[in-house]
Amino acid sequence: MIALTCLVCLPLAALPDVATLRKLAQSPEAAKRLEVVQLLLVEALVGELKVDKELLGDLVPLLDDPAEDVRKATLSLWGELGVKGLPPLLEQMESRDATRRRIAAKSVPLIHKKLGETDGRKAIQQLERLLFDPDAGTRAAAEGSLRALKALP
Amino acid sequence: MIATLSLLLLAGPDPGELVLALRSDNAGTRLAAVRQVERLGADGAPDERFLVPLAALLRDPDLPTRGLAALALSRHVVACKGRVPDGVVVPLLLALGDENTHVAGYSRQSFVSLGERTWPQVRAALEADQPRAQRLAALEGCRRLLAIPALREPIAGRYWSLLADTDGGIRERTVVLLKLGQGEGALQPLRDGNRLAVLLRSQDRRVSDFAAGQLAALEEAAFPTLVGLLDAPEPGARKEASRLLIRLLDRGTVLDLERLIPLFERLARKEDPETDPLRAWVARVSFVVLKALATKLLDSFGWVGPEAFSLAGEMAGKALAALNPPLEKMP
Numbered sequence: 001m002i003a004l005t006c007l008v009c010l011p012l013a014a015l016p017d018v019a020t021l022r023k024l025a026q027s028p029e030a031a032k033r034l035e036v037v038q039l040l041l042v043e044a045l046v047g048e049l050k051v052d053k054e055l056l057g058d059l060v061p062l063l064d065d066p067a068e069d070v071r072k073a074t075l076s077l078w079g080e081l082g083v084k085g086l087p088p089l090l091e092q093m094e095s096r097d098a099t100r101r102r103i104a105a106k107s108v109p110l111i112h113k114k115l116g117e118t119d120g121r122k123a124i125q126q127l128e129r130l131l132f133d134p135d136a137g138t139r140a141a142a143e144g145s146l147r148a149l150k151a152l153p
Numbered sequence: 154m155i156a157t158l159s160l161l162l163l164a165g166p167d168p169g170e171l172v173l174a175l176r177s178d179n180a181g182t183r184l185a186a187v188r189q190v191e192r193l194g195a196d197g198a199p200d201e202r203f204l205v206p207l208a209a210l211l212r213d214p215d216l217p218t219r220g221l222a223a224l225a226l227s228r229h230v231v232a233c234k235g236r237v238p239d240g241v242v243v244p245l246l247l248a249l250g251d252e253n254t255h256v257a258g259y260s261r262q263s264f265v266s267l268g269e270r271t272w273p274q275v276r277a278a279l280e281a282d283q284p285r286a287q288r289l290a291a292l293e294g295c296r297r298l299l300a301i302p303a304l305r306e307p308i309a310g311r312y313w314s315l316l317a318d319t320d321g322g323i324r325e326r327t328v329v330l331l332k333l334g335q336g337e338g339a340l341q342p343l344r345d346g347n348r349l350a351v352l353l354r355s356q357d358r359r360v361s362d363f364a365a366g367q368l369a370a371l372e373e374a375a376f377p378t379l380v381g382l383l384d385a386p387e388p389g390a391r392k393e394a395s396r397l398l399i400r401l402l403d404r405g406t407v408l409d410l411e412r413l414i415p416l417f418e419r420l421a422r423k424e425d426p427e428t429d430p431l432r433a434w435v436a437r438v439s440f441v442v443l444k445a446l447a448t449k450l451l452d453s454f455g456w457v458g459p460e461a462f463s464l465a466g467e468m469a470g471k472a473l474a475a476l477n478p479p480l481e482k483m484p
Contacts, residue, residue, distance in 0.1 A: 125195045131255045132220025143255070153227070153258035 015039055018052050025058045030067035037062060037073040044080035051081070056088035063110070064103040075110060082114040086123060093126045098135035105130050105141040109148040124151045166193075168202050175206035180215055187221045194228025201232040208244040211260065216253060223248060223259035230263045237267050242274035246290040249297075264294065269301050279311060285320065292326050299339040309340050316352055316360050328359050342370050346378035353382060354390040365393050369400065376401065380416050383428055391427040399434050443469035 015021070016039075024036040037059065043049035062074040078085045089111070092104035108123050115123060128151075130142035146152045166189055174186030187210060190203050207229065210222035226245075233241075245267075248260035264271060275298065277283075278291035295311065298304045312334070315327040334340035343349055349371075352364035368375040375397065382394035398416070417439075420432045447465035451457070456464075 128224055129191065129221065132217045132224070134217055153255070153262045 015043060018055050022055055022058050025055070025062065030065070030070055033062060033065065034067070034070045034073055037070060037077055041073060041077045041080065044077060049081075051084050053088060053091070056081075056085070057091055060088055060092040060107065061100060061103050063107040078107070078111050079114070082111070083116065083119055085111050086115060086119050090122065090126050093130060098133075098138055101130065101133060101135065102138045102141045105138055105145055108145045112149055124149065127151070168200055172202055172206050175203070175210060180213075180218065183210065183213065184215065184218045184221070187218055187225055191221050191225035191228060194225050199229040199232035201229070201238070203229045204233060205238050205240045208241045211244045211248040211251070211256070216256075219251070220253060220256050220259075223251075223256045223263075227259040227262045227266070230266050233267065233270075235270075237270050237274065239274075242267070242271045242294075243278055243287060243290075245271075246275065246278060246294045247287065249293050250290060261297065264297060265300075269298070269304060272298060272304055272307070276307075276311065279315070281318065281320075285322065288320075288323055289326060292323070292330060296330055296333065299334055299337075305339055309334070309343075312340075313343060313348065313352075316363070317355070321357065324357050324360055328363050331363065342367050344371060344374070346371065346375060349375075350378050350382055350385075353393060354385055354387045356387075361389060361393065365397060369397055372401065376412060380419060383416075383419055383425075383431075384423075388427045391425060395428040395431040398431050402434060402438075440469050 016024075021036050021039070024032045027033055040049060040055075040059075059074060059077070062070055063078065065071045065074065089104045089107060092100045095101050095104070105127060108127055112120055112123060124146070127142045127146050127149075130138050131146070133139050133142065143152070171186050171190055171193075174182050175190065177183050177186070187207070190207065193200065194203075204226065207222045207226045210218055211226070213219040213222065242264075245260050245264045249257055249264065251257040251260065271294065275291050275294045278287050278294075280288075283291075292315075295308045299308055312327050312331050315323055316331075318324050318327070331340065335342060346368070349364045349368050353361050353368065355361045355364070368378065371378075379394045379398050379401070382390050383398075385391050385394070417435060420428065420435055424432075444465050447468040448462065451461045451465055
């Protein structure tokens with residue numbers, strides 16, 4: 001809701017290039033991170049967002065951003081992405097970075113309802129693998145998500 | 154050329170090589186192999202050839218390897234349509250008790266999926282010459298298999314035999330599983346009085362207590378068995394039989410005089426501290442019955458009132474002493 005309210009103030013200008021957006025997404029400033037998410041959300045809402053895998057991968061950590069408005073905006077974006085939001089999550093669940101794996105694992109229930117049967121199963125299979133991740137935080141995140149999805153044996 | 158290359162790529166890794174990698178001495182190789190094998194199963198290509206090496210990895214000390222092996226096994230187990238290959242069931246049984254709940258959970262899923270076909274190997278794993286940990290794990294496996302109606306009878310038979318096992322831990326666990334099975338309605342109480350009599354004579358208190366409970370549930374049908382147990386060499390068995398008989402008699406379950414006579418005879422024949430409470434009960438009841446008879450007799454002669462009542466008591470006491478001297482001595 002916060003994200004949508006802020007959209008009113010945004011000019012409908014051309015989107016910056018992917019490199020700039022990726023840089024903004026990783027900015028230490030919450031306002032800049034929020035800006036990039038909102039820009040993409042506008043594009044998604046008008047149906048013009050061309051999904052860039054690497055950029056979306058960089059946005060996955062924002063699903064667990066310390067700033068609440070960034071988190072909510074990213075969640076709205078993922079809601080708009082629907083099925084298109086799954087590949088970056090799956091990819092992040094295989095990241096070498098344990099934090100990214102953990103955040104991606106935690107985020108699956110947020111989008112699971114929007115996935116079809118096949119994609120939903122893929123997401124659950126990936127979570128099942130993470131139950132045996134070397135990182136304890138990732139294991140706990142996977143367990144929590146599988147429990148939320150009632151998919152634990 | 155291009156077509157051949159594409160086919161090779163599509164074919165993916167050779168299962169034979171993956172089996173070898175799963176059995177590798179190198180931990181890294183095993184982990185990489187189990188990852189690939191798990192994905193093959195998840196992608197809808199289950200293969201029975203992986204079952205044995207995957208089951209062997211359920212004992213791997215490395216959690217990711219062990220966990221992915223359990224997950225992979227749950228994906229590939231559907232490929233097994235006939236007899237379960239040797240080397241799968243026992244590791245699965247042991248993994249049911251894995252310290253990691255997810256390893257245990259996926260192993261349980263595989264075990265349940267194999268279902269009735271695991272029974273021959275579970276039964277073999279329970280044999281007395283098998284390692285203790287394996288026998289205890291097989292007992293837990295039996296609990297899962299009770300969900301299959303066709304296996305309830307053979308499992309119950311095995312449980313009852315195991316109550317006489319030389320290993321106290323096995324006996325203890327069996328008692329618990331029998332109680333659980335009966336509580337869940339999967340197992341019926343044992344109605345074989347002779348077998349229960351043997352179990353009631355067990356030196357293991359848990360077993361004899363359980364047998365006593367089963368005998369009590371038999372109600373009047375347990376009566377001959379209990380009377381027979383009054384002559385058991387074990388004092389505990391005699392005492393328990395005496396207690397159960399009092400319970401039956403107190404509730405008026407056994408009213409047939411013809412069946413009571415052997416009990417009275419047995420009590421009159423032999424004094425035994427273990428059966429004293431039962432003797433006292435019989436003496437008390439006999440006195441009441443005899444006194445009622447004497448009162449009726451005096452009444453037929455027209456003699457009623459407090460004096461007649463007192464005389465009836467005296468007559469009953471004498472009759473009791475004449476009929477059964479040891480009973481008369483009882484309080």
